[in-house]
Amino acid sequence: MEDKFDVIIVGGGIAGLSAAMTLARGNAKFLLIERGEFCGAKNVSGGVLWGNDLAKLVPKYWKEEGGYERFVNHRRLTFMDDQSAFSVDFKSAHFDAPPYTGVTVLRSVFDAWLAGKVQEAIESSEHPDESFLATDILVEEVLQENGKVIGIRAGEERFYADCVILAEGVNNLLTRQIGLEKAYVPVDHMAIGVKEVLKLDASRLQDRFQLTGRSGLTNEFVGACSEGVEGGGFLYTNSDSISLGLVLGLKDLKEKEKTPYDVLNTFKQHPAVAAMIHGAETVEYSAHAVSTGDIKALPSELYKDGVLIAGEAAHLLLNAGKAIQGMDFAMRSGILAAETAIEGKKAGDFSSSMLKNYRTALENSYVLKDMRSFQDAVHLLHQQEMFSAIPNMICDFGRQFFTISGEPTPKASKMMQASIKRHSSYWDLVKLGLKGAKSL
Ligand SMILES: Cc1cc2nc3c(=O)[nH]c(=O)nc-3n(C[C@H](O)[C@H](O)[C@H](O)COP(=O)(O)OP(=O)(O)OC[C@H]3O[C@@H](n4cnc5c(N)ncnc54)[C@H](O)[C@@H]3O)c2cc1C
CATH class of the missing domain: 3.50.50.60 (FAD/NAD(P)-binding domain)
Incomplete structure (x- = not known):
């Protein structure tokens, strides 16, 4: 040499x-x-490799x-409180053709x-x-x-x-x-990522997540998944395993005196997550520092x-x-x-x-x-309301909206007002909404 x-x-x-x-x-x-x-x-990542440089x-x-595990054609963002999960779900055949928008690795x-x-x-x-x-x-x-x-x-x-x-x-x-x-x-510029790889037979995985061929799902979570700590969760499908983990702000984790592994365990027990990983066996656990994306x-x-x-x-x-x-x-x-x-x-x-x-x-x-361009969104995601009040309010609304009780049903707007009152205030929501609209 x-x-x-x-x-x-x-x-x-x-x-x-x-x-x-x-x-x-x-x-x-x-x-x-x-x-x-x-x-x-x-090396550790969630991990989805986005874009087309590969x-x-x-x-x-x-x-x-x-090389890669699955291409992503199904994306989901889930807001969680202790018992519920309210998701925005997007699946498109537009994502089926290579070069893919993202692949799990x-x-x-x-x-x-x-x-x-x-x-x-x-x-x-x-x-x-x-x-x-x-x-x-x-x-x-x-x-x-x-x-x-x-x-x-x-x-x-x-x-x-x-x-x-x-x-x-x-x-x-x-x-x-x-x-x-x-x-x-x-x-405050650093976070910690913790992740488990859970092995699940490929055919069970395909059935459970409605996957065909090499297609895959990404699911991000916000709210109870992080026990109120700044950060969020993820679940990604691989060929015959699931990557499940959290990225948590180091400062907030320390201030709230939580350990990443305990928070991950709570996340795994949430009813919506427990059902998705049922029967899967943990074969790998890893932790790694990760930047928060603050340009400073x-x-x-x-x-x-x-x-x-x-x-x-x-x-x-x-x-x-x-x-x-x-x-x-x-x-x-x-x-x-x-x-x-x-x-x-x-x-x-x-x-x-x-x-x-x-x-x-x-x-x-x-x-x-x-x-x-997205620095304001990065900072917005550091606001405490994003990890508790907002997901709690969304799930509260979801619970009312999807309940049929044999009693007269209030209009959705009334349900929303009640949820806002219970978890936040109009003023706070308007402020957040304006920031969100500007930053995304
Ligand atoms: C839990 C978690 C989830 C994540 N999820 C995603 C995701 O879904 N999608 C995404 O795009 N990103 C994700 N990331 C971030 C992503 O993993 C990193 O941004 C990415 O790996 C950075 O790549 P890199 O090549 O710069 O560094 P790394 O991948 O960390 O590679 C650095 C390499 O340098 C080597 N090295 C370090 N020091 C030395 C030395 N002194 N001598 C010799 N070798 C050295 C290391 O061993 C390592 O192989 C996640 C991160 C974590 C922790």
Whole structure:
């Protein structure tokens, strides 16, 4: 293995592998270093990979064996109180044709599969013996000379490159080491995700969720699922398993003195969820930090001389209520970082004045455009009413509306007035409604 590369990538998650695929196709010589035993070994997500960048990286990926679990054609958002669940449900045949709007993935399978595709791309490149995917190695230090990044150190070994792409994920110690982020990220910019994978025989899963072929369901939850803690729940269908979990604000969790696992257990026992996971066996449990998508958490810059930051290492993530978008943001930013490095190679220039093209490309892409447009929605989702008063009110209304009691039935408007009175106030609702209308 030669020790000077065009590019070194730290991290073999979605951002790192997307950068690697782009570099292999661009005939750059690179080294990707992943600390896990294999790509995906350490990674957690809900997880739905949204958007269509996967089709750019692996054309016609849907014809391949392995990789994704199911394509999403059925989406549901559920408001919960202790006993009830009121859902907005959308299913469309428009989502049946590839390239899909979203696919469910299990990261230990998906990342390993994508790494295999990168290896194939390396083998068909102009430098099949000069680019490498190296696993089970922890990068401990980013090497710098006169303020310019020149390589990395892993144990006693040093590797040098014209450009380093940091794709180390949310625990971005190296990004902090080179001064692009403060040593401590404020706790209100961080959440914790907990997740179980529950195995269920494929035919039972298909029947239970009315799935055909490789179609799948995503269900997001808000309200009692988080026991009033800022955050929400998710249930996604895989080939023969269910991913069930929660993303909870760290600050609120601490203030309410709850533990993520206890909240997850309560969520599992909710009647609506218990029925969906009945008979399924927990085969995996994981927990991982996750950014809240607050744009204030972005590092002070996403590049400096000889280095680019991609994916969640740069807190590129959006959770504006409709979906968590971390993997697609990681994919697009990894691709854009690698394209910038390829431009740098052509120009023989890896200074910050060249690498700032990465920032421009991200600003012009949906990643930073959407993070900016939907910031108000991100903040709205941090308001306490969203986790208790609003879901309670919706379920209260639902219970009245769907009850036939043998007594005279009030008009729906009267039922709604009563629910509002019990859980909130007109004034609060108008304020929230205006904010919601503006932010989404
Ligand atoms: C519970 C949960 C649910 C989520 N649900 C979704 C979802 O449904 N959809 C979605 O789009 N996003 C979701 N996300 C967010 C998403 O998982 C992340 O945004 C995404 O994985 C970020 O990709 P990445 O490549 O930047 O980082 P990661 O996937 O974290 O990859 C970073 C890689 O770098 C490696 N690494 C780190 N440090 C070093 C080092 N020093 N040396 C060598 N290797 C190193 C790690 O081992 C890892 O493989 C969820 C997250 C959580 C926790």
